[in-house]
Amino acid sequence: xxxxxxxxxxxxxxxxxxxxxxxxxxxxxxxxxxxxxxxxxxxxxxxxxxxxxxxxxxxxxxxxxxxxxxxxxxxxxxxxxxxxxxxxxxxxxxxxxxxxxxxxxxxxxxxxxxxxxxxxxxxxxxxxxxxxxxxxxxxxxxxxxxxxxxxxxxxxxxxxxxxxxxxxxxxxxxxxxxxxxxxxxxxxxxxxxxxxxxxxxxxxxxxxxxxxxxxxxxxxxxxxxxxxxxxxxxxxxxxxxxxxxxxxxxxxxxxxxxxxxxxxxxxxxxxxxxxxxxxxxxxxxxxxxxxxxxxxxxxxx
Amino acid sequence: xxxxxxxxxxxxxxxxxxxxxxxxxxxxxxxxxxxxxxxxxxxxxxxxxxxxxxxxxxxxxxxxxxxxxxxxxxxxxxxxxxxxxxxxxxxxxxxxxxxxxxxxxxxxxxxxxxxxxxxxxxxxxxxxxxxxxxxxxxxxxxxxxxxxxxxxxxxxxxxxxxxxxxxxxxxxxxxxxxxxxxxxxxxxxxxxxxxxxxxxxxxxxxxxxxxxxxxxxxxxxxxxxxxxxxxxxxxxxxxxxxxxxxxxxxxxxxxxxxxxxxxxxxxxxxxxxxxxxxxxxxxxxxxxxxxxxxxxxxxxxxxxxxxxxxxxxxxxxxxxxxxxxxxxxxxxxxxxxxxxxxxxxxxxxxxxxxxxxxxxxxxxxxxxxxxxxxxxxxxxxxxxxxxxxxxxxxxxxxxxxxxxxxxxxxxxxxxxxxxxxxxxxxxxxxxxxxxxxxxxxxxxxxxxxxxxxxxxxxxxxxxxxxxxxxxxxxxxxxxxxxxxxxxxxxxxxxxxxxxxxxxxxxxxxxxxxxxxxxxxxxxxxxxxxxxxxxxxxxxxxxxxxxxxxxxxxxxxxxxxxxxxxxxxxxxxxxxxxxxxxxxxxxxxxxxxxxxxxxxxxxxxx
Numbered sequence: 034x035x036x037x038x039x040x041x042x043x044x045x046x047x048x049x050x051x052x053x054x055x056x057x058x059x060x061x062x063x064x065x066x067x068x069x070x071x072x073x074x075x076x077x078x079x080x081x082x083x084x085x086x087x088x089x090x091x092x093x094x095x096x097x098x099x100x101x102x103x104x105x106x107x108x109x110x111x112x113x114x115x116x117x118x119x120x121x122x123x124x125x126x127x128x129x130x131x132x133x134x135x136x137x138x139x140x141x142x143x144x145x146x147x148x149x150x151x152x153x154x155x156x157x158x159x160x161x162x163x164x165x166x167x168x169x170x171x172x173x174x175x176x177x178x179x180x181x182x183x184x185x186x187x188x189x190x191x192x193x194x195x196x197x198x199x200x201x202x203x204x205x206x207x208x209x210x211x212x213x214x215x216x217x218x219x220x221x222x223x224x225x226x227x228x229x230x231x232x233x234x235x236x237x238x239x240x241x242x243x244x245x246x247x248x249x250x251x252x253x254x255x256x257x258x259x260x261x262x263x264x265x266x267x268x269x270x271x272x273x274x275x276x277x278x279x280x281x282x283x284x285x286x287x288x289x290x291x292x293x294x295x296x297x298x299x300x301x302x303x304x305x306x307x308x309x310x311x312x313x314x315x316x317x318x319x320x321x322x323x324x325x326x327x328x329x330x331x332x333x334x
Numbered sequence: 335x336x337x338x339x340x341x342x343x344x345x346x347x348x349x350x351x352x353x354x355x356x357x358x359x360x361x362x363x364x365x366x367x368x369x370x371x372x373x374x375x376x377x378x379x380x381x382x383x384x385x386x387x388x389x390x391x392x393x394x395x396x397x398x399x400x401x402x403x404x405x406x407x408x409x410x411x412x413x414x415x416x417x418x419x420x421x422x423x424x425x426x427x428x429x430x431x432x433x434x435x436x437x438x439x440x441x442x443x444x445x446x447x448x449x450x451x452x453x454x455x456x457x458x459x460x461x462x463x464x465x466x467x468x469x470x471x472x473x474x475x476x477x478x479x480x481x482x483x484x485x486x487x488x489x490x491x492x493x494x495x496x497x498x499x500x501x502x503x504x505x506x507x508x509x510x511x512x513x514x515x516x517x518x519x520x521x522x523x524x525x526x527x528x529x530x531x532x533x534x535x536x537x538x539x540x541x542x543x544x545x546x547x548x549x550x551x552x553x554x555x556x557x558x559x560x561x562x563x564x565x566x567x568x569x570x571x572x573x574x575x576x577x578x579x580x581x582x583x584x585x586x587x588x589x590x591x592x593x594x595x596x597x598x599x600x601x602x603x604x605x606x607x608x609x610x611x612x613x614x615x616x617x618x619x620x621x622x623x624x625x626x627x628x629x630x631x632x633x634x635x636x637x638x639x640x641x642x643x644x645x646x647x648x649x650x651x652x653x654x655x656x657x658x659x660x661x662x663x664x665x666x667x668x669x670x671x672x673x674x675x676x677x678x679x680x681x682x683x684x685x686x687x688x689x690x691x692x693x694x695x696x697x698x699x700x701x702x703x704x705x706x707x708x709x710x711x712x713x714x715x716x717x718x719x720x721x722x723x724x725x726x727x728x729x730x731x732x733x734x735x736x737x738x739x740x741x742x743x744x745x746x747x748x749x750x751x752x753x754x755x756x757x758x759x760x761x762x763x764x765x766x767x768x769x770x771x772x773x774x775x776x777x778x779x780x781x782x783x784x785x786x787x788x789x790x791x792x793x794x795x796x797x798x799x800x801x802x803x804x805x806x807x808x809x810x811x812x813x814x815x816x817x818x819x820x821x822x823x824x825x826x827x828x829x830x831x832x833x834x835x836x837x838x839x840x841x842x843x844x845x846x847x848x849x850x851x852x853x854x855x856x857x858x859x860x861x862x863x864x865x866x867x868x869x870x871x872x873x874x875x876x877x878x879x880x881x882x883x884x885x886x887x888x889x890x891x892x893x894x895x896x897x898x899x900x901x902x903x904x905x906x907x908x909x910x911x912x913x914x915x916x917x918x919x920x921x922x923x924x925x926x927x928x929x930x931x932x933x934x935x936x937x938x939x
Contacts, residue, residue, distance in 0.1 A: 223732040230692040231747045231796075232720030245737045328780040329736045 058325045059318070068317030071310055079130035088121040090128040091279040097121065104297050114299045116290060122300065125281040126307055132282035135197055136266040137311065141258040143201035148208025149251055155209070156216025157239060163213075170209045178203040179268065186274035196275050200262050208254045215250055219243050249323045256319035260312035283308050357384035358529055358562050359408070364422035364432070366403045366412065366586075376420065378403050378586045385530065388560040392577035392594075394567060396609075396815035397786065400586035401566045405532045407432075408564075409449055410439050426530075445475040448523035450516070452535040457519060458507040464518050465503025468525060475526050490525035491518070494551055512680070513544035517551065524555055531555075532564045537572065541679040541842060542886040549575060549888075568815060570613045571845075571888030574598060575895055582606050594892045612817040613890045614845040616872070633667035634803045634836045635691065635723075640664045640699040642686050646910065658910050659917050660686040661697070662860040668804060671834040675851035675868075677841055677883065681909065683860040684840045688806045691838065692725045704803055721751055724797035728809035730789035734781040740792050741767075741777025747799045766795040770825060787818035794825065798833070806838045811846060823850055844887045848872050856880045860909055861920050866929035876931040 059065050078085060088094065097105060097119030107114045113122040155166040173181075185199045219225065220243070228238050267284020269275030276282045278289070283304045290300035366378040378400040385391050393401045406412050407419050410431060424431040427446065431439070443449075451457040459467060468487040472478060478486065484503070491499035494517040507515055516536060523531055533552065537545035549572065556563055565576055573580055577594040582605065590603045601607045642661040645654040661683040668674045676684045690697040693708065693716065701708045704722050711719060724747075727733035734743055744766055745759045754762065764774035770791040781789055790810060797805050807826070811819045827850065829835060841847050847854060848868060855865040856879065864877040875881045889895075911917060920932040 223727055223729060224735045226689075226694055227725065227727060227733040227793075228735075228746075229694055230720065230723070230725040231750055231800075232717045233746070233750050237750065241738075242735050327737070328739075329782050 055322070055325055059321055062321050064317050065321030068314040068321070071314035072318065075130055075307075075311055075314075076134065078127050079134055082124070082127040082131070085127055086121065086124040088124045090125050090281050091120065092124075093119045094121065095119070104293075104300065106297070107299055113303050114297070116286070116300055117293065117297075122286075122303060125286055126283065126304055129281035129283045129286055129304065130307070132193060132276055132280065133263050133266070133284065133308070133311070135193060136200060136282070136284075137259040137263045137315075140197035140200040140266075141204065141255065141262045143197070144204035144258065144262070145208055145251060145255050146205075147201065148205035148254070149212050149247065151205070152209040152212025153216050153239060153243065153247070156213040157220055157235070157243065159217065159220075166209075167213060170206055170213075173203075174206045174210070178265075179272075182265070182269055183272060183274055186269060191274055191277055193276055193280070196266055196269060199269070200265055204258060204262060204265070208251075208258075211250060211254065212247060215247055216243060219246055245326075248326055252319045252323045256312070256315045259315050260308060263308050263312070358387045358426070359385040360425040361404075361408070362423050362425070364404065364407060364424065365420045366400070366407050366417060367420040368417045369415070374420070376586060377417070378407070381422070381583075381586075381588055383581055383588070383591065385562050385564060387529075387562055388556065390556065390563045390565060390576050390578045392565045392567060392573045392580045393583060394570065394573050394580055394609075395583035396568055396817060398585070399583040401583050402534055403586075404583070405449070405534050405564060405566050408532065409443060409447060410434070410436075411443075411449075441475070444471060444523075444528070445526050446528055447530045447532065448526065448528040449532040449534065450519045450523050450536050452538050458515060460507050463504050463506055464510070465505075468503070468518070468522055471522050472525050486525055487521075490521040493524065493555065494518070494521040496521070511544075512540055513547065516540060516544075516548055520548070520551060520555070524559070524561070527559055528561065530562045530564065532566070534566045535568070536565070538567070538569070542844070543679060543882055545572075546886045546888070552576070569888070570610060570816065570890040574890045574892045575888045577892075582609065598890070598892050609817060610890065612820040614816075614820070614823075614843070614849050615890060616845050616848055616884070616887055632670055634670040634704060635668040635838070636700075636702045637667070637687075637691065638665045638700045638702075640687065640690060640697055640701065642683070642690050642695055642697045654913055656910050656912055659860050660909060661690065662917055663699070663919055664857070664860075664862055666855050666862070666865065668836045668838055669852075670803070670836055671830060672852040673830070673837040673839050673850055675839045675841060675847040675854045676857060677844065677847050677854060678857035679842060679883075682857040683909070684857050685808055687857075688725065688808045688838060688840055691804075692723060692806055693720065717751070721800045722803040723806065724800060724802040724804070725806040725808065726790070726793045726797050726810040729813055730786060730793045731781060733793060734789060736781055738780070739778055740781060740784070743781075744777075744792065744796045744799055747796060751800060753800075762799065763795075766798055769798070769829075770795045771821075785818075787814050787822060790814060790818075790822055791825070794822075794829070798829065801833065802835065804836045804838065806840070808840045809842070810839075812841065812843065819846070826850065844872075844884050856883065859917070861917075861932070862922070862930075863920065863932040864930065865922070866927075870927065870929040874929070876925055876929070 059069065082090075094115065097111065097115035099105060104117055104119070105111055105115045111121050111123065113126065116122055116125065151166050151170060155163040155170075181203050182199045185202060186195065189195045225238060225242060228242055263284055266275055266282060267288050270282060270285035271288035276285060278285065286304040287301050290297065294301050361384070362382045364378060364381040365376055367374040368377050381400075381404060383391070393404060395401045403412070403417065408424055408431065410419075412418060419432050422432060426442070429438070431442070434442075458464065465484070465487060468490065469480070469483045472483040472486050473480070476483070487503065488499045491502060496502055496514060496517055502510075507518075510518065516539075520536075531552075536552070537548050540548060552563060552565075553576065555561060563576075565572070567573060574594065579592065580594050580597040581591045582589045582597065582603070584605055590597065590601065590606050592602075597606060598610065601610060640661055641663060644658040644660060646656040646658065647653060648655040664683070664687055666674060676687060678684050686695060689695045691701055691703075691708075697709075699709075703719050706715070706719055708716070708719060734740070741760075741763050744763045748754055748759045748762065753759070763777060767774045767777060772788060772791055772795070776784075781792070784792065793810075811822050814822060823846065826837065830837065837850075839847065839850055851868050853865070853867055854871040855862050856871070856877065857863070858879050864871065864875065864880045871880060872884065875884055909917075920934065922930040923933040925931050
């Protein structure tokens with residue numbers, strides 16, 4: 034027993050080289066890059082909307098309608114055509130992006146945050162705290178989301194931020210359920226026991242060891258939530274409790290014009306395509322992030 | 335026992351002809367390739383062997399040697415689409431199994447070549463009764479009526495010595511013990527009287543006493559039916575016990591082939607010799623030197639009358655109806671820089687005891703570490719005690735957070751207890767890595783990038799980070815290959831000498847225990863039945879249970895093969911009891927020099 038015992042396998046598997054950061058690895062994937070590009074385009078054009086178009090979003094243009102008063106299809110002057118009131122559709126979509134981003138990112142993000150928080154706490158502590166939180170979640174789930182949203186929106190003065198809050202309040206439930214199940218099975222894993230024997234505090238276990246494992250789920254639910262929330266906002270707007278006209282949002286542009294779908298299909302098609310593109314872009318980036326942030330997948334792709 | 339009577343139903347002229355001619359199975363030049371990032375890699379190459387009728391062929395080797403891949407390719411069950419047979423042939427009954435179409439292969443699987451796997455729980459379908467699974471397997475391959483198939487199933491269960499076979503048909507896998515489940519798997523495999531039985535680590539997941547029983551069963555079945563057996567194992571004790579011929583594999587190639595006597599007594603290759611040398615043997619531990627009597631050194635941990643019970647609620651009101659008496663009044667001391675081994679079979683409460691000391695389960699009784707009683711402590715004080723007690727778990731992969739770099743994992747205990755600056759911690763981790771035989775350059779890697787033995791070294795480094803007084807090693811070497819196991823054990827011994835750490839070493843493997851321990855405590859049904867120094871326990875075991883544990887260890891020497899294993903007639907009783915039905919407390923009697931034995935029925939001499 035003299036000397037030190039030899040290692041099982043001599044020398045490491047590969048020399049350690051510095052690894053590029055998350056962003057660096059993200060841009061190496063063409064699909065993720067495409068998604069990132071679309072998101073940047075949407076964000077920039079929402080921010081720079083007043084400079085990108087010559088018209089105002091509520092401006093009813095004289096030459097925006099035919100002599101019979103019908104909306105114009107896409108042409109040289111109005112790239113995406115005009116709507117029933119003679120407003121430029123491109124301008125409305127650009128301004129609408131602001132609303133939809135707030136809903137899709139902020140409202141959805143808040144919903145995700147609430148859902149994760151409740152799910153993680155209930156799943157980790159279980160006991161009476163867990164039962165209480167999960168029964169509350171069940172209760173919220175049993176409530177028709179739209180009805181609840183209408184009630185909440187009716188109590189408060191309708192505005193963009195109120196709508197965002199309402200959407201967050203009804204959309205966290207599914208996330209909480211899924212996160213709860215995952216957390217409670219993670220809590221049983223041996224490495225959590227191992228952390229406990231080291232004297233790690235609950236906060237440390239939750240933040241450093243459980244949360245990173247939930248990331249893939251959170252990312253998937255987050256990206257799925259974007260299109261759902263954008264459309265929920267449209268539904269609320271349609272029912273008159275959402276963003277108030279004439280403020281444009283992608284959802285309410287669709288709803289305003291859906292009855293003219295056959296006569297003026299571009300009025301539904303373009304905002305619809307915008308929602309699709311944004312949701313898809315977030316999905317692509319989310320998928321790539323999930324793989325990149327999972328160290329166990331490294332070298333296996 | 336009439337299973338063989340069914341054989342003629344499917345007597346096959348091909349086999350009958352070839353049986354007379356020569357080997358029943360001939361593998362020639364077999365190669366298996368697995369697709370990886372860097373193209374295809376051969377995991378088995380140029381493997382040729384023959385299997386005679388009625389012979390037991392052992393394929394021995396460590397993990398990654400390609401032994402399981404070989405068996406899976408004979409069954410054509412290689413994981414798809416990653417792995418494939420890239421060259422060679424497998425001749426069986428006049429056909430080449432390597433190229434046979436899937437349909438004909440299905441007729442052979444289970445019927446002519448049967449296979450049993452390591453983990454009996456996962457290879458049985460948990461939602462179907464064992465009877466249904468058995469009968470279905472029989473019906474698939476024969477044209478027996480449901481009644482005859484059922485009859486055959488009962489016979490098969492009787493053949494594997496499952497009591498009350500008729501009634502057991504209705505039971506589900508979870509209602510059976512591990513040993514019983516493996517016997518059901520064997521029953522399923524032999525019900526169709528296959529020509530070849532492939533057993534892939536059939537006893538690795540079982541307790542030693544059960545292991546003996548299952549091996550004995552396989553031998554009996556072979557004697558009665560003349561089945562050829564391919565036994566795949568890493569355990570040289572099992573090889574010595576069972577094999578007629580042995581193939582030693584390493585890195586996908588055959589290292590050596592020979593009769594069991596040749597391999598064990600005159601191994602030709604260096605690797606075979608190393609492999610045999612690494613096997614822990616009973617009666618090998620005398621090198622550890624003399625053990626001082628208890629009491630002469632101070633105890634680093636004192637456990638007194640420890641009880642751990644889990645309530646099982648039932649009924650409409652959720653009242654406690656039953657209790658699991660996991661640990662019932664266990665007391666022991668662990669002297670400073672010595673090793674106490676806690677041995678026993680699964681379910682005896684040894685891991686629960688460890689968890690109680692590590693603070694993972696609530697307990698009653700007293701546990702004092704370094705003079706401080708754990709029971710009355712609150713938050714901060716408890717955290718301080720945590721510094722003195724560290725734990726190494728059985729499965730090094732499961733106990734390391736897969737999403738953290740190993741360097742961070744080893745640094746974490748210091749971070750939790752606020753020791754040192756970031757740079758100091760980094761230095762300390764690098765030193766620890768070097769000390770346990772890893773390279774500091776590997777700190778940036780993730781757990782899945784290491785082998786099993788390396789991962790266990792990481793766990794050891796993490797446990798050492800706080801310079802603890804006591805390390806609890808819960809089956810810490812059981813999941814490792816023998817050669818790696820030997821090195822990890824050596825490392826543990828060196829660290830003990832260097833840092834003066836005491837170990838609570840929990841194991842079911844008596845040979846390992848004899849090698850590392852100073853004192854031994856044998857647990858059975860939550861209580862200690864015998865305790866004493868290593869020499870007392872191994873030289874003069876006084877309790878029947880201790881003797882059975884020692885006898886059950888297979889000896890890695892074919893010349894000392896046992897004629898019969900002691901058969902367990904009855905199953906180990908359950909530790910789950912109705913409320914108010916307390917288990918009887920064992921009284922320990924001193925039989926000399928601190929050698930304590932439970933008084934009563936089990937005591938001998």
